[in-house]
Amino acid sequence: MTQRTRNWLLLAPAGLWFTLMLVVPLTVVLIFSFGERGAAGGYVPAFTLDQYANLPARWAAFKNTMTLAPLGTIAALLIAYPLAYFLAVRADPKWKTILLVLVIVPFWTSILIRSYAWIFILGGRGIPALLDWVGIEGVRLINTPFSVLIGIIYGYLPLMVFPIFVSLDRLDKRLLEASSDLGAKPWHTFMQITLPLSIPGVATGCLLVFILLMGEFLIPAILGGGKVFFVGNALVDLFLQSRNWAYGSAVAVTLVVIMLISVTAYMRFIHRLGATREDVSIM
Amino acid sequence: MSRDNTYISKQKLMEELRRYKNGSITRRHFLNVTGLGVATAALGAAMPGLRAGPAFAAGDIGDRVILATWPNYHDPANFEAFTEATGAHVQLNVFGSNEEMLAKLQAGGSGWDVFVPTNYTITTYVGEDLIEPLDTAMLPNYVSGNYEARFAEAGSVDGKLYAVPKDWGTTGYVVNTEHTDGVKMTSWKQFWDMTRDSFSGRTMVHDYQLTTIGNALKYFDYSFNSVDEAELAEAEKLLIDAKPHLFAISSDYQPSLRNGDAWMSMAWTGDGKQLNTDMPEMAYILGSEGGEIWSDYYAIPKGAPHRDAAYALINFLLDPEVNAREVLVHGYPTADSATNALLPAELLNDPILYPAQELLTALEFSAAVTLTDPNRAELMARFKSA
Numbered sequence: 001m002t003q004r005t006r007n008w009l010l011l012a013p014a015g016l017w018f019t020l021m022l023v024v025p026l027t028v029v030l031i032f033s034f035g036e037r038g039a040a041g042g043y044v045p046a047f048t049l050d051q052y053a054n055l056p057a058r059w060a061a062f063k064n065t066m067t068l069a070p071l072g073t074i075a076a077l078l079i080a081y082p083l084a085y086f087l088a089v090r091a092d093p094k095w096k097t098i099l100l101v102l103v104i105v106p107f108w109t110s111i112l113i114r115s116y117a118w119i120f121i122l123g124g125r126g127i128p129a130l131l132d133w134v135g136i137e138g139v140r141l142i143n144t145p146f147s148v149l150i151g152i153i154y155g156y157l158p159l160m161v162f163p164i165f166v167s168l169d170r171l172d173k174r175l176l177e178a179s180s181d182l183g184a185k186p187w188h189t190f191m192q193i194t195l196p197l198s199i200p201g202v203a204t205g206c207l208l209v210f211i212l213l214m215g216e217f218l219i220p221a222i223l224g225g226g227k228v229f230f231v232g233n234a235l236v237d238l239f240l241q242s243r244n245w246a247y248g249s250a251v252a253v254t255l256v257v258i259m260l261i262s263v264t265a266y267m268r269f270i271h272r273l274g275a276t277r278e279d280v281s282i283m
Numbered sequence: 284m285s286r287d288n289t290y291i292s293k294q295k296l297m298e299e300l301r302r303y304k305n306g307s308i309t310r311r312h313f314l315n316v317t318g319l320g321v322a323t324a325a326l327g328a329a330m331p332g333l334r335a336g337p338a339f340a341a342g343d344i345g346d347r348v349i350l351a352t353w354p355n356y357h358d359p360a361n362f363e364a365f366t367e368a369t370g371a372h373v374q375l376n377v378f379g380s381n382e383e384m385l386a387k388l389q390a391g392g393s394g395w396d397v398f399v400p401t402n403y404t405i406t407t408y409v410g411e412d413l414i415e416p417l418d419t420a421m422l423p424n425y426v427s428g429n430y431e432a433r434f435a436e437a438g439s440v441d442g443k444l445y446a447v448p449k450d451w452g453t454t455g456y457v458v459n460t461e462h463t464d465g466v467k468m469t470s471w472k473q474f475w476d477m478t479r480d481s482f483s484g485r486t487m488v489h490d491y492q493l494t495t496i497g498n499a500l501k502y503f504d505y506s507f508n509s510v511d512e513a514e515l516a517e518a519e520k521l522l523i524d525a526k527p528h529l530f531a532i533s534s535d536y537q538p539s540l541r542n543g544d545a546w547m548s549m550a551w552t553g554d555g556k557q558l559n560t561d562m563p564e565m566a567y568i569l570g571s572e573g574g575e576i577w578s579d580y581y582a583i584p585k586g587a588p589h590r591d592a593a594y595a596l597i598n599f600l601l602d603p604e605v606n607a608r609e610v611l612v613h614g615y616p617t618a619d620s621a622t623n624a625l626l627p628a629e630l631l632n633d634p635i636l637y638p639a640q641e642l643l644t645a646l647e648f649s650a651a652v653t654l655t656d657p658n659r660a661e662l663m664a665r666f667k668s669a
Contacts, residue, residue, distance in 0.1 A: 024656050040411055042657045057661070061668045077368040140484060142544060143531050225531030226490050229668045235665065239380040242660030243389060243490070 032249035051250035058251055061234040064220075064257075066146065068230070069213035072152035073160075073206050079153065080160035080205065085194075087161070090167035100165070103158050115151055122147045122223065143225030151219040153157070156212065161203040166229025167201025168194070175202040203270045207263065214259055231255050287349035344371050350590035351376040351384060351398035353579070354535055355554060356450075359613035365599050371592045377535030380491040381654060388413045388584055395584050396593035399449055402437035402578045409440045414582045416443045421594040424601040426621065434578040436617035437648075450615035452552030453492050453638060453646060454575040456492065459537075461547045461564050471501040471570035473514035474547070475525060483528040487536045487548035492663035493653055494575060495522070495532075496550055501572040508650040515662055524664045532667060535652045541566065556614030567635045573645035578618065 001009075010183055036046040106114060120126055131139045132245040141147050171194065179189040217232030232250065238248030328363060348371050362373040376395065378384050382402045383613060387393045387413065400408060408414045425447050427435065438446035447608070458468050458632060468474070478486040488495045497507035499518040509515065533540065534546035538557060550558075555567030581597045583590065608627040610617055616636045617623065630636065653659055 037657060040389075040407055041660075057665060117590065123539075123542055125542050142580070160394065171355075193406055211547060225529075226533050226667060227526070227529060227531060234664070234668055237664055239390075242657075243386045243661065243663055280346045 008133075029249045029252050032245055033253045035246040035249075035270070037244045037246050039245065043245040046246075051247045051252075055245060055250065055254060058231070058234050061229045061231045062254075064229055065214060065216075065231045065255075067150060068152065068228075069210055069216070072149055072213050073210045075149065075158050076153050076160045077202065077206060077210055080157055081164055081202070083157075084164035084168055084201070085159050089194075103161050107158060111155055111218060113220070115155070117218055118147070118151055118154065118223055122150065123143075134218050142223065143227055145224070145228050147223045148220050148228045149256040152213060152216070155219055156209045159208050159212070162195075162207065163175075163204040164198060164201040167198045167204075171197050199270070199273055203273075207266065210266075211259065211263065214255065292479075304442045326453050335363050344369055344592040345589045346597050347371050348396045348589050348596045349374045349376065349394055350596065351378060351387070351393070351395045353378060353399060355537065355557060356399070356613050356615070357608050359614075360376055361600070361605050361608055364605070365596060368594070368599070369595055370562065371589070371595070373596065374414065379489070380493070382660070385413075385654065393584060394588060396587040396589045396598055397581055397583060400582055401649070402580070403651050404654050405437050405446055405580065406440055407654050408446055408582070409502050413585055414445050415585050415587075416445055417447065417583065418594070419444065421600050422447065422601065424598045424603075427618045430525040431618040431620075435646075438580050438582075441500070446582040447601065448618050449581055449600075450553075450610070450613070450617050451576070451578035452615045452636075453569055453643075454498070454549065454551055454577065455555065455569040456498075457548055457550040457555050457558055457565050457567055458542060459540065459543075459562075459564055460566050462546045466567065468568050469571050471498055471574065474568075474570065475499070475521060477547070479528050485530050485544075485546035487531050487533060487545045488525075488527065488529060489534045489536075489549045490532050491534055491665075492659050493649060495666075496659055496662060497649075497653075498549060498570070498574060499525075499571055501574055504572055507573060507647045508574055508653055510652055510656045510659060512658060515658055519662050519666065520584070522662075523669050526666065526669055527644055537623060551615075552636060553613045553615040554580050556633070559635060560614070569638050569642045571642070571645065573647060576643065576646035576648055578648075613615055633659065 016088075032043050033051055034047050034049070036044045036048060036050070038044045083103075087096060087103075090100055119142060124140075124142070126141075128139045128141055141150075148211075175193050175197075176189055179193050180186075183193065215232050215235055216230055220228045220233055221236075222232045234251055235248055235255075238244050238251060285623060296324070302468070319461065350373055352375060353375050359377075362375075366372040367434070381401050384398055384400060385407065387395075388398075388408070389448070400414075405414075419427075430448050435448045438444060438448060456468075456474055460468075463477075463623040466477075468471075468598075472605040474486075487570055488498075494517070496518055499511050499521045500514060502521055503517055505511070505512070505514045505518070509518075530545045533539075536545065536550060537554055537558060548566065552567070555565075558565040559567055581600070583593045583597075587593050600609065601619075603619065603621040604626055606617055606619060606622040608628060610622065614636065
């Protein structure tokens with residue numbers, strides 16, 4: 001067996017998977033997006049741009065997704081960074097493993113159950129009752145964009161913590177000592193050394209969280225009470241309620257295109273910050 | 284005050300958890316009866332005791348049957364009895380709208396053995412070749428003469444029997460009378476006006492185009508079934524106007540009504556009955572303008588993977604004794620006289636299950652066209668994404 005055949009054989013499983021599970025479905029979706037809805041729902045072959053012309057009817061869903069996904073990503077970053085920093089740099093090594101496990105523990109339970117738990121916490125008998133008790137009355141949290149944001153941050157925080165932790169953990173601590181020996185204040189050291197060297201982790205974390213958030217539908221459905229509508233929710237409705245596969249496909253294609261554009265722009269931006277393509281480990 | 288507050292023992296929790304793992308109760312039911320906070324706390328302590336359920340001896344009909352149905356619509360104890368008798372355990376899939384059920388069947392490979400369609404959808408299922416005619420020889424407990432005709436006739440299409448009656452009921456709304464300031468609620472007009480006034484942020488509507496649009500149409504005294512574009516446009520205006528005042532758009536309204544977050548919600552008979560039983564301040568109202576009367580059926584989809592088990596389950600649930608236990612738990616009336624003969628008189632005279640005649644006559648059975656009308660479907664989607 002030549003090296004060449006061996007390479008092909010090794011690549012075959014992944015290639016087959018990639019073709020069957022990604023290329024074929026995406027092609028089907030693209031073809032469907034030019035079709036029409038059947039009389040009882042479903043798909044009828046056609047060639048029309050009607051579905052794309054009707055996209056503005058889902059403007060609110062796109063707007064919600066494109067506001068809350070970046071907002072959720074940034075909020076998760078702001079919370080995750082100090083946590084990852086503490087874990088990687090400050091935490092006592094003998095506690096480190098335990099603390100890291102604690103960050104993963106929530107993943108042992110389904111996100112569905114955990115989001116359900118937030119219904120109780122954010123509902124009238126949860127935090128609002130507590131606020132009421134200390135004299136702040138009439139606060140409503142559940143089924144608002146805010147409660148969806150809370151759910152998003154909560155659900156995706158570990159995904160943000162880990163890449164940042166890894167990049168901070170790999171950081172050569174001698175650089176910090178050198179910086180301090182040369183008279184830099186801690187804040188300077190952080191800005192000049194720690195932060196730039198952790199950019200790959202930040203970039204990976206943000207990308208991971210952002211991509212998943214753009215397709216999110218569970219958290220808005222559970223914590224938004226059906227009122228905070230993401231593109232994901234629009235898609236679920238189009239396929240599972242109104243059975244308009246053609247229009248659903250057009251919305252899906254549009255979402256994919258928006259993701260491609262924003263991820264490309266994002267990669268350019270990160271590149272300019274000095275991280276190389278290889279640094280952002282999921283690309 | 285409400286059921287979800289009561290203490291649950293560790294042993295009971297483990298029982299519920301095991302039932303949940305077996306699929307005999309839904310995740311929703313599991314959370315409901317256990318109370319999630321308690322569950323989380325007790326789980327840690329109880330974990331070592333967690334063992335897989337007993338292996339069922341495979342009977343003649345296989346080891347499982349998959350039932351697609353509606354929330355709070357069965358007595359879990361009956362499913363356990365079925366499993367004991369046949370060796371097949373019942374897996375539940377719970378749905379909030381007929382559209383969702385149709386979408387799953389249209390997409391193919393639903394894996395269901397039995398499902399519970401509503402009267403107006405059956406002609407579409409037959410037309411799309413998605414359900415199979417029933418073999419009455421395999422349903423000895425189905426005695427067609429025992430059923431009130433208007434709740435059974437939708438099961439036959441062109442003289443062929445495709446579905447047998449489960450329960451019937453109405454679509455009204457539940458209101459927590461502690462918040463109405465003594466105002467007597469009687470109409471859909473009040474429902475929508477209160478929502479946009481003193482009940483702002485406290486009302487729920489179904490995540491279901493049929494009832495949400497239908498009951499908005501009733502505000503203007505139009506037919507619940509209207510597909511007239513001008514009338515639908517008016518309903519849409521009302522819905523969009525009311526949306527900022529809604530607590531949620533969801534067909535799972537019991538938890539929010541029980542914990543006090545929501546004060547009013549569109550509701551079906553059985554949910555009205557269940558809520559009223561546990562919290563007497565919860566009143567079930569039928570709009571004086573009318574609204575929906577419906578009947579649900581058991582049907583078997585084409586290509587059901589456990590066909591024998593499907594027949595066995597339907598036959599079991601149609602047994603009057605079993606059916607009577609179902610009714611006592613879910614609070615929906617049945618049209619089967621043999622079952623009714625076993626039910627206590629107080630239930631048969633219950634005004635929630637059996638509303639006064641003048642309220643009933645105003646109600647309409649839904650029309651098949653509402654299921655497939657693209658304008659109604661798109662209106663609902665616009666309302667949700669607005």
